[in-house]
Amino acid sequence: MTDDAHMELGDPTLATRASTTGQASVGQKTVLKTPDAAAPIGPYSQGIKVGNLIFVAGEKGVDVRTGKVVSGGIGAETRQTLENVKAILEQGGATLDDAVAATVHMTDLGEFESMNEVFAEYFRKDPPGRTTVQVTALPGGARVEITVIAVASV
């Protein structure tokens, strides 16, 4: 089997091996990988680009330097989360302005307004459509997790 044949089948070992170079293409997909956002804490990619669509993984307020969720509560976590989303989008040639959809999972909707204040700083113009819900827990003890879909210009 050639490497191309592996790609046709979406061979995960190929994706893992190639992703050490930063970006790997598997079939129509390009795996986005950046050291400027927290490493995945499971078998998933930080982001996937297909055509000019970018699907960013659900990001949390993990500080890439410590590998832990930042302290300081919902404001600090939302900020770090969006910095992580931004870094992954940049890896795909996009910015937060290119976001078309966002899903916000929170552990306490009593913090909705505090989250919104930081969210608004990062999406000043034409913000994405958004879905927000409260869930009972998030991995890593996070208080917020944000999932973004963006459309890059290229």
Next chain:
Amino acid sequence: MINLRRTFLRQLSAAAAVPLAILGLGADHVRAATRQAGGQPRKRVLRSSRLAPPIGPFSQGIRTGNTVYVAGLTGIDVNTGKIVTGGIVPETRQALENIKALLAEAGGTLDDAVSSVVHMTDLSEFQQMNQVYAEYFPTAPPGRTTVQVSAIPAGARVEITVVAVVA
């Protein structure tokens, strides 16, 4: 052989992109890049006066190309700005009416929905939600994900997020 041809086509399209990249760095070109072929903006904010304004810093919906990403909508009545009373059935109905109004801004209908996520605060109301949902998606309903969450903003019982592909 097919793989070789595919590789060749990839290289060909990559080669064609290079001169475009060299040319396309000025501000005008950046602006042009936010538009797709046919002059449509790459990202267009959809607004409907038949919906209550968003309760946070987000858009009611975004159209990009033929795809419409509708925000998660709840059973808020535009006339009162509040969630309709009467429980899961009227709330589901109002949420879907809101989605329908938003899709209309993009020239679409609920028939164009391809994907949907339903967040509910009580899955024991699943069948009641389904009964109303089925009325609104009588044919070729979208793929759907349904989960129970512990709370939804503004005290809603249901929030529905739709992605649609319009003509």
